[in-house]
Structure formats: C-alpha cells, structure tokens
Amino acid sequence: MGPARRSPPTAGAAGEEAAAVARRRQGMLLASPGALYLLIFFVVPLGLITVYSFATRTSTGRTALSGWNVESYRAIGDDIIVGIIGRSAWLATLTTVLCVVVGYPFAYYIATRPRHVRAVLLVLVMIPFWTNALVRVFAIRFLLGSNGPASALSESLGFGTFRILFTPTAVTIGMVYSFLTFMVLPLYVALERMDWSLTEAARDLYASGAKAFWKVTLPLTRSGIVAGCVLVFVPSFGSYVVPDILGGAKTLLIGSYIARQFRDARNWPLGAALSVLLIVAMLVAVALNQRSGSGAEDGGRPRGRRRGPGRGVAEPATAEAS
Amino acid sequence: MTKSTTATSRWQPRRSRLTLILAIIAAAGLLAAACSGGEDEAATAADCEAGATDGDLAFYNWAEYIDDELLAAFEAETGINVEYTTYESNEEMLTKVQSEAAIYDLVVPSDYMVDTMRREGLLLELNFDAIPNAANIGAEFANPPFDPEHKYSVAYQWGTTGIGMSYEVLELLGGESTWAVIFDPATAALVPGGISMLDDAPETVAAALKYLGYSIVDVINNQNEDAIREAGDLLRATNDRLLKYDSVTFGDDLVNGEVDVAHGWSGGFFLTFFEADAYDDYAYTIPAEGGVRWVDNMAIPHNADNICSAHAMINFLTNAENGAALTNWTYYGSPNAAATPYILDEILEDPGIYPPPEVDARLELIPHAGDLAVLIQDMHSQAKS
Numbered sequence: 070m071g072p073a074r075r076s077p078p079t080a081g082a083a084g085e086e087a088a089a090v091a092r093r094r095q096g097m098l099l100a101s102p103g104a105l106y107l108l109i110f111f112v113v114p115l116g117l118i119t120v121y122s123f124a125t126r127t128s129t130g131r132t133a134l135s136g137w138n139v140e141s142y143r144a145i146g147d148d149i150i151v152g153i154i155g156r157s158a159w160l161a162t163l164t165t166v167l168c169v170v171v172g173y174p175f176a177y178y179i180a181t182r183p184r185h186v187r188a189v190l191l192v193l194v195m196i197p198f199w200t201n202a203l204v205r206v207f208a209i210r211f212l213l214g215s216n217g218p219a220s221a222l223s224e225s226l227g228f229g230t231f232r233i234l235f236t237p238t239a240v241t242i243g244m245v246y247s248f249l250t251f252m253v254l255p256l257y258v259a260l261e262r263m264d265w266s267l268t269e270a271a272r273d274l275y276a277s278g279a280k281a282f283w284k285v286t287l288p289l290t291r292s293g294i295v296a297g298c299v300l301v302f303v304p305s306f307g308s309y310v311v312p313d314i315l316g317g318a319k320t321l322l323i324g325s326y327i328a329r330q331f332r333d334a335r336n337w338p339l340g341a342a343l344s345v346l347l348i349v350a351m352l353v354a355v356a357l358n359q360r361s362g363s364g365a366e367d368g369g370r371p372r373g374r375r376r377g378p379g380r381g382v383a384e385p386a387t388a389e390a391s
Numbered sequence: 392m393t394k395s396t397t398a399t400s401r402w403q404p405r406r407s408r409l410t411l412i413l414a415i416i417a418a419a420g421l422l423a424a425a426c427s428g429g430e431d432e433a434a435t436a437a438d439c440e441a442g443a444t445d446g447d448l449a450f451y452n453w454a455e456y457i458d459d460e461l462l463a464a465f466e467a468e469t470g471i472n473v474e475y476t477t478y479e480s481n482e483e484m485l486t487k488v489q490s491e492a493a494i495y496d497l498v499v500p501s502d503y504m505v506d507t508m509r510r511e512g513l514l515l516e517l518n519f520d521a522i523p524n525a526a527n528i529g530a531e532f533a534n535p536p537f538d539p540e541h542k543y544s545v546a547y548q549w550g551t552t553g554i555g556m557s558y559e560v561l562e563l564l565g566g567e568s569t570w571a572v573i574f575d576p577a578t579a580a581l582v583p584g585g586i587s588m589l590d591d592a593p594e595t596v597a598a599a600l601k602y603l604g605y606s607i608v609d610v611i612n613n614q615n616e617d618a619i620r621e622a623g624d625l626l627r628a629t630n631d632r633l634l635k636y637d638s639v640t641f642g643d644d645l646v647n648g649e650v651d652v653a654h655g656w657s658g659g660f661f662l663t664f665f666e667a668d669a670y671d672d673y674a675y676t677i678p679a680e681g682g683v684r685w686v687d688n689m690a691i692p693h694n695a696d697n698i699c700s701a702h703a704m705i706n707f708l709t710n711a712e713n714g715a716a717l718t719n720w721t722y723y724g725s726p727n728a729a730a731t732p733y734i735l736d737e738i739l740e741d742p743g744i745y746p747p748p749e750v751d752a753r754l755e756l757i758p759h760a761g762d763l764a765v766l767i768q769d770m771h772s773q774a775k776s
Contacts, residue, residue, distance in 0.1 A: 128761040149773045235635045317635025321775035334768035
C-alpha cells in the first residue's frame with residue numbers, strides 16, 4: 070500500500086532495510102513540528118506543574134522551590150477539597166447523563182435522514198462552535214435572567230418572575246448546552262456507519278422495535294456513547310466559566326478552585342497538586358475508554374469473550390462497517 | 392465592564408511622527424548607554440530630578456481608574472508616551488511583576504499588596520527629592536501601616552467597601568445601613584430581591600468579622616484563627632441566601648434590578664449610578680458596624696526601566712489640581728490634602744465618599760495576612776458549597 074513499494078524488489082534485504090530507515094526518517098520529519106510544539110507547550114509545562122506541586126508556599130504567597138514536600142497532596146484530603154471534588158464529579162456525571170439522554174435521539178434523527186439533509190443538519194449542529202464559548206454562556210445568562218425573555222414569557226403567562234439564573238439548574242442547563250455537541254458528533258458517527266440491515270434482520274426475526282434497539286442498535290453504537298461520555302465528562306469536570314457565570318459563583322467547583330489557588334490564594338503548590346491529580350484521573354478515564362473503545366470497534370475479536378448479550382450480532386456488523 | 396482603552400492606541404495615529412522621532416532618540420540613547428560600558432545598571436532613583444524623564448512610561452493601573460485626558464496632559468508636558476495597560480486585581484498585577492512577564496515602570500497596588508511586594512523585595516525605594524508634590528499628601532496617608540517608613544509608596548486614591556442599595560430598601564432597614572441585611576436571616580428577609588457579595592475572600596471575611604463585632608486589624612495581627620473560622624461559618628450559613636458573588640458587575644446588577652442589595656466597592660457603585668443616571672434612587676452606604684477602607688498607592692517595581700519617568704508621573708499626579716482631577720473622574724476619595732479646593736462639592740459632601748468622622752473611625756484597612764491568607768481563602772471556598 071504505501072511507500073513500501075518504492076524500493077526495487079531486487080535490492081534484497083539490505084535495500085529493504087535502507088528503505089525502512091528512510092521511511093522512518095521521513096515519518097520523523099513529518100511529525101517533528103507537532104512533536105516539538107507539544108514538547109514545548111505541553112510536556113514542559115506539565116513537568117513544571119509537577120515540580121511546583123512539591124514546593125512550598127511562603128507567607129507572602131511566593132512559591133519557594135525548596136523544602137520539597139508532599140503537603141499539597143495531603144491537603145487534597147481536607148473536607149473542603151473532598152467536598153469540591155465530589156460536587157464537581159456529581160455535576161459532570163449529571164451533565165454527561167443528560168447529554169446522552171438528549172443527544173442520542175438527536176443523533177439518531179440526524180443519522181437516519183437522507184444524505185444531503187444530514188450534511189445540512191450537521192453544519193447546523195456545529196454553527197454554535199463558530200461563536201466564542203464565553204459569548205454563548207453570556208447569551209444563556211441573558212435568556213435565563215430575571216429581565217430576559219424566559220422571565221417575560223413566564224410573567225405574561227401569569228407564573229411570575231422566572232428565577233432560575235444563579236441556581237444549580239442554570240449551571241446544569243449551561244453545561245449541557247456547552248457540551249452537547251461533543252456527545253452528538255461521536256454518536257452520529259457511530260450511528261451513521263452502523264449497518265442498518267442488522268436492525269432489519271432483528272425485526273424480521275420478530276424482535277419488537279424496542280428490543281431491536283436494545284439488542285442491536287445500542288450495543289453497536291457503544292463505542293460512540295463511550296467516546297461521547299469521555300468528551301463531555303472530562304471538560305465538564307474541570308469547567309469553571311459556566312458555574313461562575315450562570316451559577317453566580319455560589320457553587321465552587323474544582324476548576325474554579327484551582328484557578329483561585331493560582332490567582333487569589335497564591336497557593337501555587339496546592340493548585341499544581343490538584344492539577345496533577347486531575348490530569349492523572351483524566352488519563353485513567355481516557356485509557357479505560359481506549360480499551361473498551363477498541364474492543365467495540367474492531368469487532369471485539371481479540372477480546373470477544375468480554376462482550377455482552379449483543380455479541381453474536383455485533384461482531385460481523387462492525388467488521389463490515391469499518 | 393469594559394476595560395478602558397489603552398492610552399497609546401488612542402494617540403499613536405496622531406503622534407506617529409513624534410513617536411518615530413522619540414524612538415530614534417531612545418534608540419540612540421540605548422546605543423549610548425551600551426557604549427558607556429554597561430553602567431546602565433547604576434541608573435537609580437537617586438539620579439532622578441523632579442520632572443525629569445528617561446523614556447516612555449509603562450503604567451500598569453486598575454481598570455477605569457484615570458481620565459485619559461490626564462494621561463494626555465502628562466504626555467504633552469513631558470513629551471514622552473505613556474504605555475497604559477490595566478488590571479482587575481492586585482494578584483493579577485503581582486503575578487505579572489513577579490514573573491517578569493512584562494516590565495512595568497509604575498503600578499498601583501492596594502495597601503496589603505504594597506506590604507506583600509515590599510516584603511518580597513519587588514518595590515524600588517522612592518527618591519522623594521524627585522517627588523516634591525508628595526508633600527501634598529494628607530498627614531493620615533503619610534505614614535501608612537503597610538509601608539512603615541513610607542519609602543515605597545505614594546497614595547493614589549482611597550475608598551471603602553460597603554453596601555449598595557435602593558433608598559426604598561434603606562427605608563425598610565429603618566434608614567440605617569447594616570451588615571445584618573446580608574448576615575442576619577430576619578433582616579435579609581426584608582429585602583424583596585436578591586443579595587450579592589464580592590467574590591473576594593479578604594472582603595467577605597472582613598465583612599463577616601465586622602458584623603460579628605471583631606476588629607479586622609486585631610484579628611489578623613493576633614493571628615486569631617478562631618475568629619476567622621467563626622466568620623467562615625457565618626459565610627457558609629449565608630451562602631444560600633445570596634443570589635450570587637460578583638466583583639465586577641455588582642453596580643450594574645443593582646441598577647438593573649438583578650439584585651436589591653450588593654456588597655461592593657464605593658467607586659464601582661458611583662460609576663454605575665453615574666452612567667445609569669440613578670443617583671436619586673440608589674445609595675452607597677457604609678454599614679453602622681463599620682467597614683473596610685482601602686488605599687491604592689503608586690509604586691515602582693524593582694525591575695522598572697524608566698525610573699525617572701515613573702517619578703515624574705508620581706509627581707504629576709500628586710500635584711494639587713491633577714490629584715483633584717483624578718477624584719473628579721473616579722469619585723473615589725483623594726489622599727491629596729492640597730487638592731481639596733479643586734474637588735467637586737458633590738464629592739466632598741457625599742458621606743459615601745468622605746464619611747463623617749464617627750463613621751470614618753469605624754473603618755479599617757485589611758492588613759497583610761501572611762499565613763492566615765490561606766485560611767481566609769479556605770473560608771471563602773468553604774462557604775460556597
């Protein structure tokens with residue numbers, strides 16, 4: 070298939086080896102700008118954060134790079150921080166579940182339209198992304214505000230002023246809105262490439278519509294659901310713009326708390342330790358996703374036995390679809 | 392709230408030729424300095440003379456804190472440019488100065504931040520010979536607790552933290568403002584709409600301490616952790632009663648009717664009352680229990696490039712008429728005793744800006760908290776659950 074064919078077949082083992090070296094070199098050349106960028110702007114800062122997490126805060130709020138200790142990691146066990154992490158995890162879970170509930174039928178609808186309609190609908194889904202996220206959150210704030218249209222509607226219907234802004238409900242609405250697209254797109258991809266003749270086969274074999282969905286469609290789109298959940302959960306766990314703007318900063322979440330350590334509290338070691346914790350947690354989540362995701366995507370052949378009830382149907386389907 | 396446009400962006404088009412000439416002169420100057428044997432390190436405050444400048448001034452100030460015309464007047468008088476940029480919190484400024492992410496010639500830290508920066512060795516000792524107008528500063532600002540020998544800072548403006556509310560709400564409270572409107576459930580229930588507090592740990596803790604009858608200065612100087620925890624518990628019990636925390640739009644929220652009672656900084660309220668033409672309906676009040684007073688100060692970072700220009704600006708702004716012009720624009724109190732005759736009567740007569748002596752006596756500066764700062768931040772975080 071690719072560059073392998075370039076070396077003349079007569080060159081023998083030595084020639085093939087030289088070609089392999091050349092290929093590797095070419096690959097490295099292509100990857101080096103990206104790798105260098107990530108090294109400078111991702112790996113190095115990450116290393117610095119890790120180093121800072123073991124440093125000490127002086128009484129004037131400076132970070133002393135001496136007297137290395139794990140105090141900041143120990144402080145993570147404090148009631149305040151455990152509470153904040155618990156709250157953040159709960160809100161992120163709620164957001165993720167709501168995104169699945171709202172996003173799945175939505176993606177299903179798009180994926181079952183004719184091809185040209187699908188393209189238009191997908192563009193419509195992505196249009197909000199052309200606007201800055203902050204602007205969109207402020208727009209929601211206006212919509213939900215006591216002077217906004219939602220309130221005016223409720224007043225004209227005789228329900229009185231609409232007081233929802235600066236409540237956890239407003240935060241949840243804003244979070245679902247902000248991250249819904251991250252759920253819809255992977256779900257759409259999974260549904261779109263699914264082999265619908267399998268659902269038809271299930272119906273032909275007297276499965277009810279609901280049963281066909283539970284036994285065939287849902288297992289076949291599992292990889293999309295998992296990918297969507299990770300894409301929604303990870304950013305919503307660390308989100309701090311939405312809770313501050315729509316929640317009136319009344320419910321402190323981990324993202325705001327970390328930002329506060331670097332800004333107001335000037336406790337960089339604690340902020341760094343929490344960042345490291347968050348990064349590790351996210352890496353674990355992504356790694357788990359990779360494992361379950363690959364299991365579903367290549368037909369699960371190497372790990373076929375791990376699959377659930379939908380196994381018999383799912384295997385040939387995904388193999389064909391990809 | 393919009394950040395004020397930087398001074399340079401507004402003037403450069405008109406003065407591009409002048410800028411070019413100045414740039415050439417500056418380049419020549421640099422070259423000369425480089426040739427003179429690397430002695431430029433030795434340029435210290437001691438060499439500056441009153442009004443003398445040594446290059447364009449990088450002035451880093453709070454947002455909405457100076458009239459652009461005043462900067463233009465300085466530029467016209469000295470012939471140098473002011474590169475004016477703004478920040479929204481002391482910590483933001485401190486981080487920039489400390490990390491040397493940008494070099495500034497003049498900054499305006501608040502009281503406790505002067506203390507922090509001074510202890511960190513981030514401030515340059517001023518040469519008061521180059522600031523003859525510093526003598527205009529009133530006696531009560533000449534020996535501040537945060538700058539004990541008064542070597543590093545010159546007061547810029549001062550103000551208070553209190554409560555903004557409509558006159559209607561003030562009447563419901565019996566005409567006297569009190570922290571109980573935020574911290575006492577029964578009194579807060581009198582307020583028909585929402586209540587907001589600053590999203591600022593030292594300010595919320597200080598307000599709670601004042602309501603509980605503590606002296607902020609005593610609590611911090613005696614490292615009284617129990618009092619701070621007590622204030623933290625009070626803040627936690629108050630959280631559900633609040634509509635929101637906000638340090639930026641508290642004035643607008645009040646005038647727009649989003650909240651009926653707002654904890655905030657005096658000048659922030661006056662600015663929105665002025666912009667919304669709402670002076671007749673709303674009042675900024677200092678609670679009967681007392682409140683927080685703060686003083687912002689001009690200071691020169693240790694790594695400033697144009698030390699003499701910075702001294703010239705301090706001297707310019709401490710001039711009696713210019714000092715008054717600052718206050719006439721910001722509606723904050725002026726520390727400049729000589730400026731009083733030039734300040735608008737409506738400002739001098741406003742008890743929210745120049746509180747009567749008996750109220751003034753109950754105002755306190757928040758001191759540098761040292762290690763307690765972490766606990767204070769924790770109390771604010773803990774409240775938000």
